[in-house]
Amino acid sequence: MRRDVPSRCARWNGELSADARDRTNRSSAFAARLAMQRMAAYRLSAQLAIGNVMKIAMFIVLCSCLLGCTRPQARSRTLYPEPDPDPTLEQVAKVKPGMTKQKVIELLGDNFFMQDNRMCYHTKHDVNFTMSHSIILSNGIVAQVNSREYMDGPEPMDE
Incomplete structure (x- = not known):
């Protein structure tokens, strides 16, 4: 009685049956699809992480601009202190x-x-x-x- 599962020797010699070739092709196609899905998930998570970092950076820039615009005297005083006036x-x-x-x-x-x-x-x-x-x-x-x-x-x- 003959089985559908090929022997090791047959597989090593490249003598696979049509059914075994089909299973091998399906499993490699499944593995390829799985790898593509993983890559897409990694790419999506990286894009989301970059997007979140950009949102945080934009928030910081916006807050610093707003604080700088509301207190220009205090900001300029800390960056460039005015020299003492000339003595009388x-x-x-x-x-x-x-x-x-x-x-x-x-x-x-x-x-x-x-x-x-x-x-x-x-x-x-x-x-x-x-x-x-x-x-x-x-x-x-x-x-x-x-x-x-x-x-x-x-x-x-x-x-």
Whole structure:
């Protein structure tokens, strides 16, 4: 009596019966369909994950834009703090020899530049004139305060 199931030898030699070939083809087609479905599911889940990430990113961008638009002063202040205004002549007049550098900064602000042992400040005196203040330090203590006036724009022409 002969069976429909081929022997191993027959399978290895490529001598499969029509029924066995049909089963093999159906199982490989089923495996191929299953693999395609798995790939489609992976692709769909990846697309959904990317879509969710994009939604979250858009939400964050939208919130930051809204917060930035509602509080522009607070935002600009934290990003670019405004420098201390130039000291007035009255404030500079209060600086006396013997004061510490820290006391001068508290009084006039930190809008100065250091040159050698001098703290240099500028004050707008008039429309065309500016005062330059040079506070000479000795070991962090004010030794001398010098002020001079100079013209901002071009020299006036003599008539």
